[in-house]
Amino acid sequence: MTEAELQALTARAFQGLGVRARDAEDTARILVLGDLFGHATHGVSRVESYGERLELGGINRAPLIRVEDVAPAIARVDGDNGLGPVVGTRALNEAMARARHLGVGLALARGSNHFGAIAPYCWLAAQEGFASIIGSNSTTTIAPTGGREARLGNSPLGFGIPHPGGRPVILDMALSVVARARIRAALTRGEAIPDTWATDREGRPTTDPKAALEGFLLPIGGYKGYGLALIVDLFAGLLSGASYLTHVKSWSEDPGAAQDLGHFFILIDTARLGSSEWLAQRMVDFAAILHDTPATDPGKPVRLPGEIELERFERHRQEGVQVETRVLGILERYAARA
């Protein structure tokens, strides 16, 4: 399926779910970019859970998004419980407009929902010459270091640096060592997991995937990753005026309730720092220094963050992208209503 076909089908599916045309286009763009980067879990497959919550009234089909100019460089965005990618796209655009004008722009969003992967926002920003730092809070899955109850989310955090004429550097990561999906996969295969991935219910590191799934994900770098996850929630949740920590409602446990997630978007206009030739020359040199590192395994050269995703992206844009038959069925069913 070509990008254009997937974009059109996904947008139509969201229109079939009662979402306005422009909002459906924005949602489709973020999710389709997720698929193009090869992150099917954060791609159009989300139509299933987003659709379920739209149908239940857990997400507002037609939000009245309000933007407050709390300072010349800061937009506070109230998402009115709209789809995350709708609120996210609006916040990104507000932050870019301020950064274009002043060099730096910040958008703080509240009243939002799951907004897809972060890489699509960083990529859209990089296309316009903006460096970005973007984060979101999320449902609690991580216990604080030394604790045995989930009190903070696997706060995703992303960064993008534009590279005029070349591949931007994009880092999009959650702050757990691995996603729960990897632990579920180990359980299915009947394999033990490294004791650095998760703890059991009592907060003790475990190699048993079953105990791990009943317990908590471990953050990267121990207390450092715990600290980072908490900082993301402070910027995305606490400073934005959204919910934070355990105040964030669980999507799976209470799909009809508003989550009140928060996001932050910090954008920097690199055009203020030098010409595109200047930036391109530095980005080429930066990448070359890393690529030229002697490899531990000569068959596996050193890569930059986002490089594998951007290679997939380029291939998918040329050759089209595969979507699971089941997901296509859902998209087509909703699209038929439009």
Add this chain to the structure above:
Amino acid sequence: MTEAELQALTARAFQGLGVRARDAEDTARILVLGDLFGHATHGVSRVESYGERLELGGINRAPLIRVEDVAPAIARVDGDNGLGPVVGTRALNEAMARARHLGVGLALARGSNHFGAIAPYCWLAAQEGFASIIGSNSTTTIAPTGGREARLGNSPLGFGIPHPGGRPVILDMALSVVARARIRAALTRGEAIPDTWATDREGRPTTDPKAALEGFLLPIGGYKGYGLALIVDLFAGLLSGASYLTHVKSWSEDPGAAQDLGHFFILIDTARLGSSEWLAQRMVDFAAILHDTPATDPGKPVRLPGEIELERFERHRQEGVQVETRVLGILERYAARA
């Protein structure tokens, strides 16, 4: 020794090294705050290496710092190879001034040197009501994931969130799992190290502290920490116009050469987001949710980032701080010249 005494002695020592009074005060403030937070390695003990480089001409005693307004919200600071804390303090102040005016401010510094710990800058910003994201590049000690040659630094990264009337949250971390000092300590004690701390010279994880010291520090979370370290260098080094990656000169190998380090300071004025009562109430609630987490070990309650450092800080401010006799000797020797 009281804070005031240590501040006065350290400032006099830097004046003895030929640094101007105001610059000596700024340098002393950043280093003394490092000691008050309990990070003696990033405190006044740095007078030794800073002094050596000032004497060799590797650092400029009397820099002409230039500030360019590249955009209303962005200051580009050329440190003219001055002491890191002098350049850092100036950049912090420029970023705060812009954030006070526009809500957000960015300062990008180049031509700088080691600027002490990051926590002091985050603390100074938090005192004025600013949230902060601050980073610096540094001499290469980390091999990229899959590589077997150091190509990037242990890029320190810090965050601060003010808490009116209470303790701010401050996270100041390097992106390696541990500092080299912990590996040296294991070697001294004849102990093995976990294989997650470092690799040998060939880039293979090792439990032998000797092989680790000849090899490379491992970043937190594998490729995630590698990615973060690289992002810090992109913002602090590449975008600022400073050196980056292997272009950064090694202080220990070439103490007479300018390092051309870069830093970035992103400041957000929280007064634009709500009243201090609003912020204080949310910060109290946020901390309470984490403190109330049932602890894995009942004797070790859950803490917030920076909490232990801020407790030490309060105690040291009241009771004074201990400084190593050897370091005191160096301070007094330089101060005698002033």
